[in-house]
Amino acid sequence: DQQVKQNSPSLSVQEGRISILNCDYTNSMFDYFLWYKKYPAEGPTFLISISSIKDKNEDGRFTVFLNKSAKHLSLHIVPSQPGDSAVYFCAASARTSRGGADGLTFGKGTHLIIQP
Amino acid sequence: DAGVIQSPRHEVTEMGQEVTLRCKPISGHDYLFWYRQTMMRGLELLIYFNNNVPIDDSGMPEDRFSAKMPNASFSTLKIQPSEPRDSAVYFCASSAPGYGYTFGSGTRLTVV
Numbered sequence: 001d002q003q004v005k006q007n008s009p010s011l012s013v014q015e016g017r018i019s020i021l022n023c024d025y026t027n028s029m030f031d032y033f034l035w036y037k038k039y040p041a042e043g044p045t046f047l048i049s050i051s052s053i054k055d056k057n058e059d060g061r062f063t064v065f066l067n068k069s070a071k072h073l074s075l076h077i078v079p080s081q082p083g084d085s086a087v088y089f090c091a092a093s094a095r096t097s098r099g100g101a102d103g104l105t106f107g108k109g110t111h112l113i114i115q116p
Numbered sequence: 117d118a119g120v121i122q123s124p125r126h127e128v129t130e131m132g133q134e135v136t137l138r139c140k141p142i143s144g145h146d147y148l149f150w151y152r153q154t155m156m157r158g159l160e161l162l163i164y165f166n167n168n169v170p171i172d173d174s175g176m177p178e179d180r181f182s183a184k185m186p187n188a189s190f191s192t193l194k195i196q197p198s199e200p201r202d203s204a205v206y207f208c209a210s211s212a213p214g215y216g217y218t219f220g221s222g223t224r225l226t227v228v
Contacts, residue, residue, distance in 0.1 A: 106160075109158055
């Protein structure tokens with residue numbers, strides 16, 4: 001039972017164009033969402049996050065949009081660059097009753113390929 | 117800061133052998149997580165600790181898996197006995213409130 005779903009295993013985008021990666025979630029307790037980027041033979045690295053009190057967060061070429069009613073978030077990369085080729089994981093978290101943070105629930109990832 | 121350090125980077129073992137994976141979290145981080153990555157299931161949370169205490173081990177696949185955190189700077193994930201289906205990349209991550217999650221580079225385990 002996947003609580004975080006990334007339905008596109010791979011995505012190919014031309015350099016300079018916009019890359020849009022999508023993520024859906026089912027658990028309404030999730031209130032914090034993150035995107036991680038992973039290169040081969042390395043651990044995932046944090047890219048950008050968004051709290052459920054916002055619907056947009058921007059950091060340079062990266063923007064994350066959150067649609068709570070649809071339980072959907074997306075990552076936009078513009079313009080796409082060759083170095084953006086990697087696997088992108090969507091992740092979600094819910095605050096525990098103790099006020100801490102439990103582990104992240106990850107999607108299966110989308111392999112983004114930027115073509116020159 | 118050296119980040120989250122995992123060892124070994126690669127481990128090849130025979131079925132039935134005991135395997136121990138090691139993790140050193142970032143100093144000052146009070147949460148430590150063990151994840152497993154496979155093609156079929158993606159990244160799965162196995163167990164996490166807060167202040168060295170296991171909080172949620174519901175992701176541990178079966179009794180062959182065990183994890184300990186004897187102090188704030190060290191954790192182990194042990195598989196005994198190992199099976200071919202345990203082959204995966206195992207990641208350790210640490211975090212502190214307001215500082216996000218930092219992953220190690222992973223241990224690629226192959227059980228033959």
